[in-house]
Amino acid sequence: MKRTQGAAAEFAMRTKSRLNLFVDESRKIIIVRPIGPLPASEFMDQIFKACENIEALWTYSRLNDFRRFETALADEHLHEMATRWAEIMQGHDDPTRVAVVDLDSWNEVRFPNISPLFPKDTLCMFTDYHEAMGWLMASDSEAYLEHLRNNPVARPDDFSIQIS
Structure with missing residues (x-):
């Protein structure tokens, strides 16, 4: 009986932690969404393994959605990620x-x-997924951010993304 409970607890932990990675080839956006207490080293290994299969990776923007990630990335993890990305x-x-x-x-x-660790990238932090996606898709990213600054409730009630 204990073995079954242990296996069930282990299965629950494994299924609670995962990395969802989506590649939007038409918009050239990679969406990374870690969920749960995924160990930092496993998180990074999974990202870089998935990126091996993306042709012309350097042409893609990235959206890192950490809202459901329960692991704190220490400075050494961020430095390792930056080094691997630069390679x-x-x-x-x-x-x-x-x-x-x-x-x-x-x-x-x-x-x-963190931003200086990724010198070729323009990083921007958001608390709203739709605003982040809107910024990535906007033809003029500075104008989009200015619009957000001047209009704190930029997203309509239907949660659609408005891009100017």
């Missing part, structure tokens, strides 16, 4: 946008120190 992007100078969606105020405080 993949070596020889490609195409600037890309990276939207980070997170509700953790500690990560918002750390964000200015």
Whole structure:
């Protein structure tokens, strides 16, 4: 009986933690959504394994949705991620946008120190997924951010994305 309970608990933990990664080839956006207490090393390994199969990876913007991620990424994890990403992007100078969606105020405080680790990317932090996606899809990202600053409730009640 204990073995069954242990196996059930282990299964529940495994299914609670996962990484969802979606590739929108038409919009050239990769959406990364870790869920649960996924260990940082496993999180990074899964991302980079999935990215091996994406042709012309350097042409994609990225949306990292950390709202349901229960693992805190330590500075050493962020440095490792930046190093691995730089190795993949070596020889490609195409600037890309990276939207980070997170509700953790500690990560918002750390964000200015994280951005320089990814010098080829333009990083922007959001608390709203739709606003982050809108920024990635906007032809003029600065105008889009200005619009958000001037209109705090930029998304209509039907949750559609309005891009100007």
